[in-house]
Amino acid sequence: MKSLTEDLFQGTPIRKYWVILSTRTQEDMAYRANYILGALFRFLPLVTTIYLWYAVFYSPGYAGSGRVGNMSFPDIVSYYAIMFVARGFSSMPGMTRDISIDIKDGLLNRYLIRPMSYFWYQTMYRLAHKLIFWLAALITFPPVFYLIRSYLQHVPTALEWAGFFISLLIAFWVGVLFSFLVGCLAFWFLEISTFLFVIMTIEFFLSGHLLPLNLLPSAIVKYVQWLPFGYEGYWPCMILIGKVPPDQMGTVLGICFLWVGFFFILVKLCWEWGTRRYSAVGG
Amino acid sequence: MSTIEVENLTKVYRVNKKKPGISGAIKAMFKREYTEVHAVNDVSFKIEEGELVGFLGPNGAGKTTTLKMLSGILYPTVGTAKVLGFTPWERKNEYRRQFALVMGQKNQLWWDLPAQESLYLNKEIYNVPDDEYKKVLDEMTELLQVKKLLGVMVRELSLGERMKFELIASLLHTPRVLFLDEPTIGLDVVAQKNMREFIKEYNRRTKTTILLTSHYMNDIQALCDRVIIINHGKMFFDGGLNEIIEKFSASKLVTLTFENGVVEKAQLAQFGEVLEYEKLKAVLKVKREDVARISAKILDQWSVLDINIEEVPIEEIIQKVFVSSEPTA
Numbered sequence: 001m002k003s004l005t006e007d008l009f010q011g012t013p014i015r016k017y018w019v020i021l022s023t024r025t026q027e028d029m030a031y032r033a034n035y036i037l038g039a040l041f042r043f044l045p046l047v048t049t050i051y052l053w054y055a056v057f058y059s060p061g062y063a064g065s066g067r068v069g070n071m072s073f074p075d076i077v078s079y080y081a082i083m084f085v086a087r088g089f090s091s092m093p094g095m096t097r098d099i100s101i102d103i104k105d106g107l108l109n110r111y112l113i114r115p116m117s118y119f120w121y122q123t124m125y126r127l128a129h130k131l132i133f134w135l136a137a138l139i140t141f142p143p144v145f146y147l148i149r150s151y152l153q154h155v156p157t158a159l160e161w162a163g164f165f166i167s168l169l170i171a172f173w174v175g176v177l178f179s180f181l182v183g184c185l186a187f188w189f190l191e192i193s194t195f196l197f198v199i200m201t202i203e204f205f206l207s208g209h210l211l212p213l214n215l216l217p218s219a220i221v222k223y224v225q226w227l228p229f230g231y232e233g234y235w236p237c238m239i240l241i242g243k244v245p246p247d248q249m250g251t252v253l254g255i256c257f258l259w260v261g262f263f264f265i266l267v268k269l270c271w272e273w274g275t276r277r278y279s280a281v282g283g
Numbered sequence: 284m285s286t287i288e289v290e291n292l293t294k295v296y297r298v299n300k301k302k303p304g305i306s307g308a309i310k311a312m313f314k315r316e317y318t319e320v321h322a323v324n325d326v327s328f329k330i331e332e333g334e335l336v337g338f339l340g341p342n343g344a345g346k347t348t349t350l351k352m353l354s355g356i357l358y359p360t361v362g363t364a365k366v367l368g369f370t371p372w373e374r375k376n377e378y379r380r381q382f383a384l385v386m387g388q389k390n391q392l393w394w395d396l397p398a399q400e401s402l403y404l405n406k407e408i409y410n411v412p413d414d415e416y417k418k419v420l421d422e423m424t425e426l427l428q429v430k431k432l433l434g435v436m437v438r439e440l441s442l443g444e445r446m447k448f449e450l451i452a453s454l455l456h457t458p459r460v461l462f463l464d465e466p467t468i469g470l471d472v473v474a475q476k477n478m479r480e481f482i483k484e485y486n487r488r489t490k491t492t493i494l495l496t497s498h499y500m501n502d503i504q505a506l507c508d509r510v511i512i513i514n515h516g517k518m519f520f521d522g523g524l525n526e527i528i529e530k531f532s533a534s535k536l537v538t539l540t541f542e543n544g545v546v547e548k549a550q551l552a553q554f555g556e557v558l559e560y561e562k563l564k565a566v567l568k569v570k571r572e573d574v575a576r577i578s579a580k581i582l583d584q585w586s587v588l589d590i591n592i593e594e595v596p597i598e599e600i601i602q603k604v605f606v607s608s609e610p611t612a
Contacts, residue, residue, distance in 0.1 A: 019407040019408075023403075112354075114409070116408050
């Protein structure tokens with residue numbers, strides 16, 4: 001008996017990408033141990049982060065105001081909990097490495113000779129990973145959020161919910177496009193493992209994953225908050241915990257759409273220039 | 284318009300020339316020396332529809348680089364090419380749907396998927412209708428005797444089995460042009476024979492234009508009437524296989540079996556180069572134009588039980604062509 005999705009998009013140009021998504025999803029689920037372990041322990045870093053900030057706010061001898069910058073402890077807990085949701089959309093583990101290996105080892109050939117887009121192939125591949133991630137997260141995240149419910153004090157408005165969901169979609173595209181661009185560096189530098197480390201470290205910091213960006217010195221925040229990395233985590237969190245005034249929501253999201261548009265153009269250019277340099281080693 | 288038209292195709296690589304040792308590595312960090320490698324150098328040829336052409340050359344000759352340019356994987360440095368009217372490196376989907384590339388040394392199927400899934404993914408990428416896919420798949424898996432392996436992960440297949448599936452995957456969309464880069468490399472004798480027979484029959488039946496590179500002369504002799512020889516990026520020959528023999532082989536081999544008596548080696552040496560010598564048997568290498576005259580003389584002079592005249596093995600001829608086409612220092 002055919003499944004409901006077996007003939008989805010039949011006869012359309014996107015059919016092949018649907019099949020890629022479906023196949024890769026099934027492939028990921030086949031690695032059961034990896035899947036189960038990931039599902040069970042995905043939230044572990046959240047626990048350690050909360051304990052760290054608890055120590056910052058409540059360590060003996062601390063005579064603070066109960067706030068760090070304009071963030072209270074409940075704000076911080078909410079921020080990091082939502083950060084896990086946001087990074088679940090924007091982080092693309094392995095994508096840059098896989099692309100660089102495909103370029104360096106001549107494995108790109110199989111994609112270049114077929115009537116398909118390598119960019120969309122990689123996007124579907126990562127979307128498959130995301131589907132698997134969220135399938136597991138739907139089981140593990142609710143209990144975690146229930147446990148920290150007393151700290152989730154802000155009740156988002158309808159606008160904030162809408163802004164948050166839009167920002168998650170934007171976070172996915174920023175993650176995919178940026179990772180693809182960095183992977184394309186292999187067209188020019190072949191061995192990019194050190195580049196990857198440096199760039200990913202910077203991205204991790206500027207996404208607000210390590211530290212909310214608004215806790216940085218104001219002279220720095222003024223500029224870094226508008227970099228694309230902030231949309232991978234910082235801005236979705238700030239929207240949902242009520243730190244973005246309604247009159248600024250449009251500006252915040254609008255700037256990100258510009259970044260996504262810019263990245264799309266840059267991806268197309270890098271691909272055109274890069275494939276001209278591609279040496280297709282092997283064979 | 285020919286199916287494949289190549290004109291003055293050239294590919295030059297700029298290669299980093301590092302001196303050996305640690306001092307060389309440190310110097311290279313500050314100042315790099317580059318050298319230019321002409322992987323393909325001013326190659327021109329035309330291939331008509333349905334032809335099965337062999338592309339011959341030693342390692343590093345430029346065969347695979349040429350195929351990669353015709354597949355659109357590489358951009359040339361200079362020159363033009365048209366395959367089915369398309370410029371390959373523009374990578375238009377209409378072109379990519381009409382050709383296929385099989386590389387014996389590079390796996391193109393998805394490693395982590397069962398063979399059937401990998402083929403199905405290929406079917407969807409090329410938009411092959413369901414009934415056509417089923418028909419082609421049934422036919423080819425039966426012909427290549429791999430039907431029972433459809434459920435096996437590609438990574439778990441043997442080299443020969445994987446090559447068969449690579450070939451099936453490349454033919455699912457019934458390409459008009461097929462580039463085969465050493466398709467029988469690493470296969471056992473039986474698998475090589477099966478592969479050759481399949482390719483020949485497929486070409487005969489579908490009139491697919493095939494350009495095949497191989498190191499195995501058995502492949503070339505069994506499949507190709509026309510051969511292009513390339514070395515150091517340059518073309519040295521384009522013509523029929525028989526023409527190679529006539530053009531590059533100045534000699535023939537004459538095998539003699541004597542009935543009785545002792546024929547001295549020195550006596551035979553006056554007629555040609557003695558390659559093998561036993562009491563009652565000898566093999567001579569004789570100039571092509573002297574074969575008839577010398578054979579007559581030998582038959583007159585001694586009691587010959589059997590005489591066999593044949594061409595010098597083609598591998599030897601090709602080897603000489605490769606050596607003679609080496610650039611002088």
